[in-house]
Amino acid sequence: MVLLQESCANSGRAVAFSSADQPNPTEPLVIVVNRSNPVDELSFDELRRIFLGNRSHWPNGRRITLVMREPGEPERKTVLRDVCGMNEDQFKNHFVHGLFTGEILVSPKILASPVGVRKFVFNVPGAIGYLRGVDVDDSVKVVRIDELLPDDKGYKLRTQIQVAN
């Protein structure tokens, strides 16, 4: 635990514990879009609608392309749990149903790595995805959620810190 704390301190990331009894270190999960996207801020509700495929276009008319990590990844779990309020099966069913009924136009794109997510978002003007803070660079734009940046206090979207084996 001491080592974990040191690692977090060195990385400069904001670390929080989910409960006092059972310390569970987390870090913010950053929502990123293409740099050409005019959107700088989303409400948590808008974010939920986007990730559930209920919103299909950006204000500039660009089609929204949802970028997800592979099933089982902690970031995906966080988004499904905290944003979509679903588990993996519910999420799949939601999209199968939506695509079948035509309520949802495009299924999420699945990328194997954070680098892949970042490059995808960089190449597709309407893409939106999520990354850990350490994986973010200038090729993508960070979006405020409920007017808060990932490092701001009260930022809701947090995921478990990955411990290197």
Add this chain to the structure above:
Amino acid sequence: MPLVDQWLSAASRHNAVLLLFVVCCGVTVIGALVIRDMQQANTEAQKMYKSSVNGLQEIGELQYDAQETRRTTLYALTTTDSNLQVEYADQTREADRRVRSGIAEYGRQAKGSQELALADRLNRDWTAYLGVRDEVLASILEGSTSEAVSLDLKGGVPAFEKVRQDLNEVKRLFGEDASREQASLAESSRRSSSRMVGILSFTFLLSTAAVWAIQRSQMLGRMQLANLQMEFVASVSHELRTPLAVIRSAADNIADGLVKNMDALHRYGVILQHQSRSMGELVDQILLFASTEDRNKRVSLQPLAVEQIVESVLSDTEVLVRDAGFTLDLEVDPALPHALGDLSGITQCLRNLVGNAVKYGGADRRILLRAFASASRDSSRGELQISITDRGIGIDSSEIVHIFDPFYRSPRVHASQIHGTGLGLALAKRIAESMGGSLTVISQLSAGSTFTLHLQISKGEDLQTVANEERQSRMSLT
């Protein structure tokens, strides 16, 4: 032709090597120029080849990378795996970066307005294509393949066609540039070849001219020598025949009993004596000249008082001067140092000079013998000079260089029927040089001539050596 012969004669005096030297110099200089030309052409050819190869390679790479940008974009169409599509997107952007760098390099190296304009157009067309490419790529990644294909057909294909045409234009211009350079190189090579041919022709002509000149100068020299020798034989025969005729006539008269009294007999005796002495002197002079042919032969030198020399010359030429009705004036500086030389040689030399003064002295009939010391021209030792001056016919300046040549006789002298062998001055000069001295002349036509014998001045040790030799000689006599 006489001018050529005159020049050749001069060349033969300075040796024909001079001509060969001129040929060598000429060939060396022009050869160096040709070598420089060839090296320059070689360097240019290497530079052109390197530039051509590099240029073609760069253009080839540019064309390949442009195709690669398009190819990898379209590869992304072949899969629905977003991870693979992202990799293809990476590859197309990497190829795009290389193309941009290649276009920028082409713009930097562009020569002339045409290439600059082309570089500009290529850059513009490439940027336009990339705009379409980005849209196509985004559509592919979004999963809208039909939209991607439609976008590519509508915008990508024509935009890339423009880029392809621009690249072909780049290649065409490069080819034209290379052709121009090749033509320039060919011209340079042709120029070098022409120069080489020129050099060879020049060398051949110059060598032929040199060989011809050498042969001609040698032939002229041999002809000149043969002429001089024939003239010499004729002169000697004439010089011998005149006293011989007198001697024979006198002998005939005596033998025929025409000489009756003692006075007449005495007169005949004097005539025979004079003529036979004259013949003897002529023969002696010829023999002496023959003996001086070996220039390395040195006479034994000894210190001589100027008075001793003057006395010897006066007694030797007294009869000659008196018989010719001349007056020999003396101007001998007082307290002159001893000269280093051979008395008989000096006397012979000065007798020849006095003889010439008598022969060519003119109506004035005065000869001046001067003896004085002066600084030497080529050493700090100083020298003793004995000069013979006459106020006679003088020597033409064009003949001055020839008068010391053996057998040479001036055409004016020939015309004036003045007899001689042409050996006197040559002999005098050789004698002077054999004693380490020299013989010089200053002359003006119709005003007279001054011949000066330059002798070394004897040092103290020379005198001491002579004194020792004399003492030893006296001791051996006693």
